[in-house]
Amino acid sequence: MSSREAATAATVVVAPTSGGPTAERGGGLASLLASETATLFRRWRTWAMLAALALIPILIAVAIRLAGPSGPGRGPAFLDQVAANGLFVGVTALVVATPLFLPLTVAVVSGDTIAGEASLGTLRYLLIAPAGRLRLLVVKYAVAAVFCVAAALTVVVVGTLIGWALFPVGPVTLLSGGEIPVGEGLARLLAIGAYVAVSMLGLSAIGLFASTLTVVPVGAMAATAILAVVAQIVGAIPQLEWVHPFLFSDRWFDFADLLRSPPSWDSFVDNALLQAAWIAVFGVLAAWRFATRDVLS
Numbered sequence: 001m002s003s004r005e006a007a008t009a010a011t012v013v014v015a016p017t018s019g020g021p022t023a024e025r026g027g028g029l030a031s032l033l034a035s036e037t038a039t040l041f042r043r044w045r046t047w048a049m050l051a052a053l054a055l056i057p058i059l060i061a062v063a064i065r066l067a068g069p070s071g072p073g074r075g076p077a078f079l080d081q082v083a084a085n086g087l088f089v090g091v092t093a094l095v096v097a098t099p100l101f102l103p104l105t106v107a108v109v110s111g112d113t114i115a116g117e118a119s120l121g122t123l124r125y126l127l128i129a130p131a132g133r134l135r136l137l138v139v140k141y142a143v144a145a146v147f148c149v150a151a152a153l154t155v156v157v158v159g160t161l162i163g164w165a166l167f168p169v170g171p172v173t174l175l176s177g178g179e180i181p182v183g184e185g186l187a188r189l190l191a192i193g194a195y196v197a198v199s200m201l202g203l204s205a206i207g208l209f210a211s212t213l214t215v216v217p218v219g220a221m222a223a224t225a226i227l228a229v230v231a232q233i234v235g236a237i238p239q240l241e242w243v244h245p246f247l248f249s250d251r252w253f254d255f256a257d258l259l260r261s262p263p264s265w266d267s268f269v270d271n272a273l274l275q276a277a278w279i280a281v282f283g284v285l286a287a288w289r290f291a292t293r294d295v296l297s
Contacts, residue, residue: 029135036143040109046147049105050154056101057093057159061086065166077256086163087172087185090156091259094196097155098252103228106200109147110207111221113140114290118215133290141208141283148200156193160186178261188258195255195268202248202278203228209286212293248278 040046060082064070069083076095081088114137117123163169172185180188207224214220231249234240244250251271257264 029139032136033139033142036139037146040143040147045108049108050150053097053101053105053151053154054158056097057089057155058162060093060096061089061159061162061166077253081173082163083167085172086165086167086169087160087182087189089163089167090159090189091192093155093159094152094192094255095253098196098199099232100229102151102155102196102200103203104225105151106144106148106203107207107224107228108221110141110144110204111211111219111224112217113144113208114211115214115217115220116211119217134287137208137212137287137290140211141204141286144204144208145201148204149194149197152193152197152200155196156189160189172259174259174261175256176260180261188263191258191263191268192255195258195271196252198268198272198275199249199252202275202282205279205282205286206248209282209289212286212289248275250274 060079064079064082070079072080074080076092078088078092078095082092114123169182171179171181172188173179203224206227207220210220210223211217228249231247235244235247235249251267251274254267254271257267
């Protein structure tokens with residue numbers, strides 16, 4: 001038994017000696033969630049991915065600072081607003097990161113949830129009481145969701161800081177033509193970050209399911225990332241318009257509605273419901289697959 005396997009087994013086997021079955025189940029679930037979250041953020045790979053995401057707003061801001069602003073209609077949305085107001089660096093970075101970079105990092109984390117443990121031989125120890133298969137699956141998905149939030153906030157926070165450092169910051173001009181003060185603009189940025197984090201939850205569920213199908217993490221990661229690209233390609237084909245509303249990526253860029261006056265929250269709700277449907281479908285599939293999977297061989 002490797003040192004990691006022994007440590008995992010020891011961690012899982014130890015259970016509370018008091019408090020009754022209900023308290024033991026609750027404490028075990030909370031402890032497992034805390035342990036898995038800590039494990040995720042102890043990995044150098046996690047920080048490397050967050051650092052790569054942080055580079056996106058930095059590169060955008062430095063490029064505009066050195067080369068000057070771009071003309072209207074050139075480059076990604078909101079790029080022409082950056083030089084006039086540094087708060088738009090974070091929004092522009094999300095526009096750049098959402099199609100590829102964010103889904104790629106989410107695919108890596110979600111694809112590794114179960115397959116990574118299976119490849120290391122630690123999965124069987126995680127399933128020792130009080131952790132059951134369904135509870136472990138829920139915890140693994142919750143940790144992947146935490147990463148979605150961390151990834152989106154990294155882009156927003158770093159974009160805001162670098163934008164504040166390199167460009168003037170003032171009232172935010174909305175898409176509807178009005179202006180809001182800086183404080184409200186920062187609140188809108190956080191809301192947009194939350195929107196993007198929610199957008200990645202459906203893809204995380206797909207990655208979780210893919211991770212239950214294999215003991216090779218790279219395979220689950222690649223399959224999830226490829227599906228993210230395919231969904232966006234299908235969404236760009238007008239002849240397949242009938243299927244667009246069902247794609248998990250269909251509402252990824254509707255966060256622009258939060259930059260209107262008043263902000264339109266309908267897009268946020270519709271996106272959340274769409275992601276919830278994908279979570280439900282692939283969550284059930286993952287639970288079914290994981291419940292019947294042989295983890296002892």
